[in-house]
Amino acid sequence: MLDWYPGPQHAALLVAYHKGIYRRLGLEVTLSTPADPALPARLLAAGRIELAVSRQPLLHLLAGRGLPLVRVGTLVDLPLGGLLVRNGGDTEAPFSLAGKRIGYSTEEARELLLPTLLRPHGVGVHELELVDINFGAVNEVVEQSLDAIMTPQRLTLPRQLGDEGVGTRLLRLEEHGIPPHEGLILLANRDRIGGQRETLRRVLEALTEATAWLLEEPDAAWQLLQEQEPALDTPANRDAWLPMLLRLSARPAALDLGNYQRFEEYLVAQGLAEHPTPAEKLALDLGAP
Incomplete structure (x- = not known):
């Protein structure tokens, strides 16, 4: 199950x-x-699906x-999330967001990313008016006059909003x-891995081959997706196509375990986790013996 509507970030899976x-x-x-971005991970945990596309912060x-x-597996190596702030307001930085109406569409945005973004500036989530926008980012920003939105789609949403006459500026999470x-990972159910290892290795082999072709033939790949996934062919997705290719993981099976350990340590230091989850429980290298 994908985490969102099909988009450039899912290119390897689609190809x-x-x-x-x-x-x-x-x-x-x-x-x-999914009908809701919160569903894939929960259906996976319940054994209703075998793989789910997700995001590293949500996994933690x-x-x-x-x-x-x-x-x-890893589909996108780099962060895709960010805080889009509507132009024309006085929210020049995270600390000026107190009292503003902020939209979010994912659980980790509400529970992890917004609190950690604001805390260094002495602003608590309780000082914001949070609005759950689900998949309806563009409509909700326009109709509800949101001041900002925490999005996992920072490569496409600015163009989508701009086309509706809403100018924004982006605060990149990793710069704050x-x-x-x-930015995008493939999850399995840890309790069911035992009987799936060989199948999962073949899935990752397929994604590796697809990514290699994407990177070698970006124009042909976009043409293929235009033909097979017509709804994907939008101005925002066309703009995001090449920038997204630069973020794709060329080796989906490769694992940087230290990355997961550092993120857990950060959550503990921020008071968002009482004890760190061992990195070995969070991420698996299926290529290891």
């Missing part, structure tokens, strides 16, 4: 499907879109609550104290 790479490797893969949050989730992290 592997439409080029028949999964099928050639003996895999039967179905890609689905849910694993800390005891959900049996583990990263098995939040550690660098992987």
